Amino acid sequence: MKPFAALLERLAFTQARGAKLALLQRYFAATPDPDRGFGLAALTGGLRLATARPAQIRALIATRTDPELFALAYDYVGDLAETVALMWPDGDPGAGPPGLAEVIGALERASRPEVPARLAAWLDCCDASERLALLKLITGGLRVGVSARLAKVALAGLGAGRVSVEEIEEVWHALAPPYGALFAWLEGRGERPDPAGAPSFRPPMLAHPLEAEDLARLDVAAYRAEWKWDGVRVQLAAGPGGRALFSRGAEDMSAAFPDIVAAMGFAAVLDGELLVVREGMVAPFADLQQRLNRKAPSARLLASHPAGVHLYDMLFEGEEDLRALPFAARRARLETWFARVRPARMTLSPLLTAADRATLTALRDGAREAGIEGLMLKRADSPYLAGRPRGLWWKWKRAPLSIDAVLLYAQHGHGKRGGLYSDYTFGLWREDGVLVPVGKAYSGFTDAELLILDRWIRAHTIARFGPVREVEKALVLEVAFDAAQRSARHKSGVALRFPRISRIRADKPAAEADRLATLLGLIGHADD
Amino acid sequence: MTAPAAETWLKVRPEGLYCVPGDFFIDPLRAVPRAVITHAHADHARPGHGAVLATAETLALMRARLGAAAAGASQQAAALGEPLTLGGVRVWLAPAGHVLGSAQVAMEYRGRRVAVSGDYKRAADPTCAGFEPVRCDVFVTEATFALPVFRHPRAGGEIARLLASLALFPGRSHLIGCYALGKCQRVIALLRQAGWQRPIYLHGALMALCRLYEAFGVPLGDLRPLAGAAKADLAGAIVLAPPSAQADRWSGRLADPVTALASGWMQVRARARARGVELPLVISDHADWDALNATIDETGAEEVWVTHGAEEALVHAASRRGLRARALRLIGYGEEGGEADGAADGEAP
Numbered sequence: 001m002k003p004f005a006a007l008l009e010r011l012a013f014t015q016a017r018g019a020k021l022a023l024l025q026r027y028f029a030a031t032p033d034p035d036r037g038f039g040l041a042a043l044t045g046g047l048r049l050a051t052a053r054p055a056q057i058r059a060l061i062a063t064r065t066d067p068e069l070f071a072l073a074y075d076y077v078g079d080l081a082e083t084v085a086l087m088w089p090d091g092d093p094g095a096g097p098p099g100l101a102e103v104i105g106a107l108e109r110a111s112r113p114e115v116p117a118r119l120a121a122w123l124d125c126c127d128a129s130e131r132l133a134l135l136k137l138i139t140g141g142l143r144v145g146v147s148a149r150l151a152k153v154a155l156a157g158l159g160a161g162r163v164s165v166e167e168i169e170e171v172w173h174a175l176a177p178p179y180g181a182l183f184a185w186l187e188g189r190g191e192r193p194d195p196a197g198a199p200s201f202r203p204p205m206l207a208h209p210l211e212a213e214d215l216a217r218l219d220v221a222a223y224r225a226e227w228k229w230d231g232v233r234v235q236l237a238a239g240p241g242g243r244a245l246f247s248r249g250a251e252d253m254s255a256a257f258p259d260i261v262a263a264m265g266f267a268a269v270l271d272g273e274l275l276v277v278r279e280g281m282v283a284p285f286a287d288l289q290q291r292l293n294r295k296a297p298s299a300r301l302l303a304s305h306p307a308g309v310h311l312y313d314m315l316f317e318g319e320e321d322l323r324a325l326p327f328a329a330r331r332a333r334l335e336t337w338f339a340r341v342r343p344a345r346m347t348l349s350p351l352l353t354a355a356d357r358a359t360l361t362a363l364r365d366g367a368r369e370a371g372i373e374g375l376m377l378k379r380a381d382s383p384y385l386a387g388r389p390r391g392l393w394w395k396w397k398r399a400p401l402s403i404d405a406v407l408l409y410a411q412h413g414h415g416k417r418g419g420l421y422s423d424y425t426f427g428l429w430r431e432d433g434v435l436v437p438v439g440k441a442y443s444g445f446t447d448a449e450l451l452i453l454d455r456w457i458r459a460h461t462i463a464r465f466g467p468v469r470e471v472e473k474a475l476v477l478e479v480a481f482d483a484a485q486r487s488a489r490h491k492s493g494v495a496l497r498f499p500r501i502s503r504i505r506a507d508k509p510a511a512e513a514d515r516l517a518t519l520l521g522l523i524g525h526a527d528d
Numbered sequence: 529m530t531a532p533a534a535e536t537w538l539k540v541r542p543e544g545l546y547c548v549p550g551d552f553f554i555d556p557l558r559a560v561p562r563a564v565i566t567h568a569h570a571d572h573a574r575p576g577h578g579a580v581l582a583t584a585e586t587l588a589l590m591r592a593r594l595g596a597a598a599a600g601a602s603q604q605a606a607a608l609g610e611p612l613t614l615g616g617v618r619v620w621l622a623p624a625g626h627v628l629g630s631a632q633v634a635m636e637y638r639g640r641r642v643a644v645s646g647d648y649k650r651a652a653d654p655t656c657a658g659f660e661p662v663r664c665d666v667f668v669t670e671a672t673f674a675l676p677v678f679r680h681p682r683a684g685g686e687i688a689r690l691l692a693s694l695a696l697f698p699g700r701s702h703l704i705g706c707y708a709l710g711k712c713q714r715v716i717a718l719l720r721q722a723g724w725q726r727p728i729y730l731h732g733a734l735m736a737l738c739r740l741y742e743a744f745g746v747p748l749g750d751l752r753p754l755a756g757a758a759k760a761d762l763a764g765a766i767v768l769a770p771p772s773a774q775a776d777r778w779s780g781r782l783a784d785p786v787t788a789l790a791s792g793w794m795q796v797r798a799r800a801r802a803r804g805v806e807l808p809l810v811i812s813d814h815a816d817w818d819a820l821n822a823t824i825d826e827t828g829a830e831e832v833w834v835t836h837g838a839e840e841a842l843v844h845a846a847s848r849r850g851l852r853a854r855a856l857r858l859i860g861y862g863e864e865g866g867e868a869d870g871a872a873d874g875e876a877p
């Protein structure tokens with residue numbers, strides 16, 4: 001537990017990719033099997049454990065601490081696991097913390113009601129840093145900013161050049177924690193693990209954002225344009241050995257999207273965008289978010305939020321690797337294949353016609369409807385290359401919109417921003433002079449601005465509802481967002497896509513903030 | 529004869545805590561005719577007093593920081609444990625273990641004894657005399673870290689984390705934010721104890737006080753000004769700077785620095801993150817939750833007055849143990865600029 005806790009603690013404060021890699025590599029190199037394999041699984045989301053609910057953790061700490069002191073401490077720290085880790089009385093210093101393998105082995109076998117007693121016994125043997133690691137593991141919230149991809153890059157570093165990260169990704173889905181065979185291969189002590197027909201992930205090709213100077217130089221005729229759908233980029237891999245739906249970070253999402261997997265009765269590897277689609281119409285991203293939040297969706301959610309895929313590209317048809325072919329040729333193969341197979345829940349993402357820069361610009365600026373984030377431009381002769389090669393694919397997002405809104409409520413952030421008010425509800429003026437909440441934002445501000453906002457909120461609180469503070473209607477925030485969408489679920493009638501705080505407008509009186517009518521005028525017109 | 533209750537002769541005035549029969553203030557917040565100063569941190573040792581009573585170390589630190597003219601029109605040094613009588617009040621200083629020269633103020637008047645802790649800690653510190661509990665009837669305690677989440681780890685363990693980071697990133701400078709008075713010298717002394725004998729580079733604001741510590745017999749090893757250092761020498765070096773200087777332009781001269789901050793506040797992740805620190809080091813010069821409560825009990829006091837910090841939790845905990853406890857609500861400590869660490873967020877110096 002100790003090396004894992006030390007790793008999490010450093011990762012929690014490390015932003016730079018190079019430094020994260022150094023920390024991960026040292027951990028993998030210095031920690032023995034099987035602990036390091038379980039650490040890898042915990043970081044990459046590869047564990048299925050009995051977890052504890054917040055209510056169980058609260059009940060546990062209530063047996064050890066004074067409730068009033070706990071309440072004061074929790075209000076200050078803002079994060080339940082961290083508060084408990086810091087407050088838990090030190091136990092027997094001689095006992096020593098349990099090993100990670102021991103903890104995970106026990107949790108894999110335990111049922112949820114058994115977890116608290118086990119947890120308490122472990123906490124008694126740990127120091128504060130180990131207690132926090134344990135609690136984060138058991139509440140399922142490590143959140144240390146390590147993607148599966150990054151962990152694999154670190155593993156490739158462990159192989160000292162013998163094994164590339166792409167090779168690791170190709171065998172990854174045939175492996176299971178604690179990854180003994182993988183480490184043996186990386187360290188030159190064992191054979192390459194055999195993926196044996198299991199669907200495997202191919203590193204996707206990514207696009208660069210298109211800047212003004214790139215646009216000026218763009219040879220429009222050499223590119224093909226298509227919509228950049230506002231969903232989640234996915235890879236569909238299916239064949240006789242199985243089916244899998246992968247995120248672009250190689251996370252296996254199959255369990256969360258059984259409706260898509262059921263439609264994958266083919267042998268191919270496809271690149272596309274995962275969306276919620278109702279009667280051919282792409283739903284706002286918020287709808288997809290509800291599906292993404294559920295690891296195992298209910299039948300009801302599957303019916304109310306049906307998933308679909310807009311297909312972009314084809315990497316394999318059967319056993320044949322198409323990745324070296326030009327985009328135009330792959331697209332032709334995809335169209336022919338699609339016409340023949342007609343998989344349910346899938347459509348081809350259409351190619352758009354744009355002969356010149358002006359038409360492209362008009363297309364991109366006109367893209368305001370739900371489900372479209374902007375344009376993709378792909379060179380017709382581009383092979384499908386892993387990573388983000390320069391000049392072949394461009395993504396050209398539409399310009400963000402913005403409003404000046406009034407801060408209404410604030411709440412503690414979770415996890416990394418716990419204890420500070422970092423979760424903001426803002427509103428706009430209705431014709432009758434009432435401020436109506438239109439959205440929430442938790443990002444966009446700098447650390448310095450976060451401290452300013454936190455201080456302002458504490459000084460201007462007029463009411464408290466549990467964790468929520470209502471503040472004086474006096475602070476204007478400039479909120480940027482990607483799109484406004486009509487929504488029956490919101491009191492204002494409008495939902496914002498990816499709202500974030502772009503500026504604190506301390507200079508602007510609240511009365512001069514924007515009106516709701518202004519925002520309603522920015523709603524995409526696709527659904528009218 | 530029953531002894532007069534402490535609140536009849538020790539009162540909270542706008543200037544600060546005032547001893548009526550002795551006619552002096554303890555750590556007053558504005559200039560007064562007569563002051564007893566617990567230690568030289570800026571929020572306790574304000575400029576412009578008339579007569580100042582403190583330890584010789586505190587007086588020297590005050591002269592260095594405020595200038596001789598502002599450090600009291602007349603200064604009187606008191607040795608630790610040496611009593612004197614002021615207006616019928618027996619007054620003496622006892623070590624507080626906070627920074628060099630830091631002291632508690634003990635007062636006895638008509639058979640009743642009050643000890644004012646000033647800032648204090650119980651953890652070992654090679655740069656100052658260790659805290660000694662004063663048996664008293666009323667204990668006036670600081671409460672900077674008076675929440676049960678503040679349980680400071682061993683400082684030696686935090687230094688070990690710093691050294692491990694230097695081993696993992698040998699090419700990167702490690703820039704440690706720390707207060708100029710106390711924390712800086714303690715971090716240096718702890719590094720020397722841990723075997724780090726290489727030069728330690730100091731931001732200009734820190735050198736003078738380090739030299740003063742050395743003059744009082746606290747050796748700090750090879751210290752060098754950052755200003756003259758070659759970029760190559762700073763790769764893999766330890767550099768100390770006041771927290772406010774961390775983002776200064778000169779830090780751009782450091783090789784891809786790992787930014788660290790040595791403060792008790794680093795125990796809470798959101799606070800550490802808000803400071804943009806890559807390596808938070810939980811090294812505090814204040815008593816943590818367990819030490820505050822243990823100290824209250826050791827003094828034998830039946831009454832506790834709590835000042836500057838999270839009074840509510842400590843008052844609650846002391847009351848649960850059957851003590852009379854109240855918050856003094858003195859405003860102004862741990863808030864002023866200079867070495868305070870951002871108003872909402874600073875470790876009260």
Ligand SMILES: [Zn+2]
Pocket residue numbers: 569571572647836861862876877
């Ligand atoms: Zn103080």
Ligand SMILES: [Zn+2]
Pocket residue numbers: 567569572626647876877
């Ligand atoms: Zn102090």
